Amino acid sequence: MSKFMPEPFKIKSVEPMYFISDERREAAVQEAGFNTFLLKSKDCYIDLLTDSGTSAMSDKQWAGLMVGDEAYAGSENFYHLEEVVKEYFGFKYLIPTHQGRGAENILSTLTIKPGDYVPGNMYFTTTRFHQERNGATFVDVICDEAHQPDLADVPFKGNVDIAKLQKLIDEVGGDKIPYICLAVTVNLAGGQPVSMANIKAVSELCHKHGIKVMYDATRCVENAFFIKDREAGFEDKSIKAILLEMFSYGDGCTMSGKKDCLTNNGGFLCMNDEELFLEAKGMVVQFEGMPSYGGLAGRDMEAMAIGITESVEYDYIAHRVNQIRYLGERLEAAGVPMVKPYGGHAIFLDARAFLPHLDQQQLPAQALAAAIYRTSGVRTMERGIVSAGRDVKTGKNHVPKLETVRLTIPRRVYTYAHMDYVADAIIELYKNRESIRGLEFVFEPKVLRFFTGRFSEI
Structure with a gap:
């Protein structure tokens, strides 16, 4: 694996993180209808839902x-x-x-x-x-x-x-x-x-x-x-x-x-x-x-x-991209399938390759995001057929070639140690991936359904 310089900042203020029990996580994912957008922030240990508005300010x-x-x-x-x-x-x-x-x-x-x-x-x-x-x-x-x-x-x-x-x-x-x-x-x-x-x-x-x-x-x-x-x-x-x-x-x-x-x-x-x-x-x-x-x-x-x-400071943006590279290299070394080369704000797991036993109509990316939370408390998000929505003329699902789960890294928030926890959790889940079941809609909004849609296990 590559060697990276440590975080280019000192920590001046801290926010406590809490790891909740398996039972509470199971109750939380059921209550959220297997949609990670509907989880409560307090129930998420490491929150990789999005990098939007989640940066730590200087x-x-x-x-x-x-x-x-x-x-x-x-x-x-x-x-x-x-x-x-x-x-x-x-x-x-x-x-x-x-x-x-x-x-x-x-x-x-x-x-x-x-x-x-x-x-x-x-x-x-x-x-x-x-x-x-x-x-x-x-x-x-x-x-x-x-x-x-x-x-x-x-x-x-x-x-x-x-x-x-x-x-x-x-x-x-x-x-x-x-x-x-x-x-x-x-x-x-x-x-x-x-x-x-x-x-x-x-x-x-x-x-x-x-x-x-x-x-x-x-x-x-x-x-x-x-x-x-x-x-x-x-x-x-x-x-x-x-x-x-x-x-x-x-x-x-x-x-x-x-x-x-x-x-x-x-x-x-x-x-x-x-x-x-x-x-x-x-x-x-x-x-x-x-x-x-x-x-x-x-x-x-x-x-x-x-x-x-x-x-635009080079030390900042280099660390930003290298933190994604670090997580990607750890996962890739264990054979976890993902989009390559690594991007600038997230690692995108290839949900279809991760869960080959699920058809795309069984919403594998949504199922994988829910499974990651269930097993680790890490919140991620679906970027596949659910996010793609329906054709406005035909009403049929858009079926994207990429069916992914996005591990989105907030800026200046987490350390390499947090990335290690995420990597270990996903690698362990990959070893037991056959146990993950597909999902189906139980509530589907007319637009932008990935935000508020609800699902149940097939």
């Missing part, structure tokens, strides 16, 4: 909360955030939102007409929901390698397949494609990055046909690290410089500040188009708040501005 961020300007309009913290976003992202205009979902809603509502198409390098749940809600059809244009979990020697499995994108443009015309949603990194592919060369090629093709390039920038710092680590010509460039070059090829972005901005709340929408900016300002007033706070407190904007500057 001493400087906590200090920043104390200078929150809570004015209803014109908060000083908004101007600080605007300055930092321009410096690190390079876009002209900023609309703060309560989280990334608010930015997705504004972008989709203002740019999509019924009958449009939105290509993207693999779907994301809430993003596709907003696109479809406004009448668009999502088209996956990611490279084929992204759908092959055990293919390890592809450094940029998040890349757009330019031929697929060109085919869509030829079939429907550029006027039917308001923008491409370019995720950096690609969450559901396993946190896989996009190369700078691919970003440039996408930009050139889209702009040739009048199509905007809008990034899902949620984990853009992780993507910049992978470019520095894996793409020739970038090894000596700073993370900040790589970020600026990445975004220079696009027209705007949606951002969940709850990930790479290292905050527990917030997000924003960026763009270079002044007309779109003015429309977005009008819409944010209707649904979020004044354009100078967008549903956020001043202190939240201050913490986000500071978090952006901290996120």
Whole structure:
């Protein structure tokens, strides 16, 4: 196994963790309907449900909360955030939102007409929901390698397949494609990055046909690290410089500040188009708040501005990615199947290979996530057929090629010792995997069913 430097921070404040009994865990998973989203936080020993809003903030961020300007309009913290976003992202205009979902809603509502198409390098749940809600059809244009979990020697499995994108443009015309949603990194592919060369090629093709390039920038710092680590010509460039070059090829972005901005709340929408900016300002007033706070407190904007500057520090982001590598290497050494190469925010277990005795319609990823909690108290989440949802036209299940369980590592929260516990628990479960039974829905919401759906064992 690789050798890694220890955590690049000192612990100043601690939160107790409690390990509950087998009996209480069994009662908890039954009460939650085998849905890890419905478990109570207090019943989870190590919580790897998500990296969204779960970061530990720094001493400087906590200090920043104390200078929150809570004015209803014109908060000083908004101007600080605007300055930092321009410096690190390079876009002209900023609309703060309560989280990334608010930015997705504004972008989709203002740019999509019924009958449009939105290509993207693999779907994301809430993003596709907003696109479809406004009448668009999502088209996956990611490279084929992204759908092959055990293919390890592809450094940029998040890349757009330019031929697929060109085919869509030829079939429907550029006027039917308001923008491409370019995720950096690609969450559901396993946190896989996009190369700078691919970003440039996408930009050139889209702009040739009048199509905007809008990034899902949620984990853009992780993507910049992978470019520095894996793409020739970038090894000596700073993370900040790589970020600026990445975004220079696009027209705007949606951002969940709850990930790479290292905050527990917030997000924003960026763009270079002044007309779109003015429309977005009008819409944010209707649904979020004044354009100078967008549903956020001043202190939240201050913490986000500071978090952006901290996120590009090399020691921080190198440790962030290496912690995922450490967990992945431990699991891989024991033969546990997963998406490779390891991504930037999580390890994605290959649930179909982990549980070959279950058919995909028996929801193997959901079953595996529940089993991990049952045996260890570690909360993870399903990213497979349940998350994929149903086709809005046919009502049939989307059947993704990737059926995974995501072990999502919060930023600056857990140590390598915690990763050892997680690895040991999953390795032991893998040895006894035949005992895991499939699941079926007993309650299925109409949209975003993975959040609140309930299941029972088959």
